[in-house]
Amino acid sequence: MAGKEGPRPGGRSARVQASVHKAVRSLLSKMDRAEVTVPLIAAEAGVTPSTIYRRWGDLQELLADVAVERLRPDMEPIDTGSAQQDLQTWAEQYSEEMSSGPGREMIRDVLAAQGGTGAYQCCGYTMQQIKMIAARAASRGESFPEVDAVMDRVVSPIMYRILFGNAPSVDRVRDLVNGVMEITPPRHASARKSA
């Protein structure tokens, strides 16, 4: 739980966190995850192991914390000029990133932690991205489905397939996006796609 509230930026606590996170990322880039230990991280970060245990509880919680940070989107969804295309471009990128080797490892780290706070944060990041696409659609006067509908019908099936089967193809992702966009028919088209 500690360290999850977000330390005061620039404070000692924030510097410790930044340094430990950096050490984890550096070690993960150099060695297999199974070999990474708290003492190794502590040595790399220049802190004592007990600092890490006190703050994160155990290795799994720390790895989850780092994974959540890496899963935070570093850009706004690309503006393609239309809501349908915005969502499709975003969904393809999301599917590609999450199904990549590093993506899968990060999801696994986030889900392996006991608390579930990290997983909740990840879901929040994704919703924020969808909300940005929705807001842009609104500003253009385009209709757009509820954020919950996009989470259920686009994000959930992509993530389920990545976790429990094979990553969805680009065509599959397009079908999912088309499906949810039909909930709110485009303003300037009355014809429905044939089922």
Added chain:
Amino acid sequence: MAGKEGPRPGGRSARVQASVHKAVRSLLSKMDRAEVTVPLIAAEAGVTPSTIYRRWGDLQELLADVAVERLRPDMEPIDTGSAQQDLQTWAEQYSEEMSSGPGREMIRDVLAAQGGTGAYQCCGYTMQQIKMIAARAASRGESFPEVDAVMDRVVSPIMYRILFGNAPSVDRVRDLVNGVMEITPPRHASARKSA
């Protein structure tokens, strides 16, 4: 990988597997999962630790194997007399079981294993259940959506919410089921539900 192909029933290999699985279940019922170790399991099962390492590779793979076994459905979906109600009853039960404490632990164990074979098996179990409901619908002359559509629109959102947020409410599950059942309108009804 070893042990995943399913040993010959009744053979020595099958007896070792049964005994080790039983030992894991017994230990998990008595102590915290973080305290369970391969030597403890070996002692409980009456085998050497090297037998376990040789067969499962590591503790995480063994825990995943046991979790997959426990996630295998032990009954057919309840026959309520109608496809819509069959799917709804099944989905409510699925959501309840998977979001329970033991359910979450089993999913976590399955997803924590490296190979992903276990997760794939779990998805297969779920698809089998849906196929049974679909076959029953067909034998009654009821229309029913594609199995993939049920996986995308009912199973995936339930699992996503359990993993990344809060377990869906019964109402939410009902909405998901209603949504997918509308893809193929019931034969004896022409009126669509209002959106």
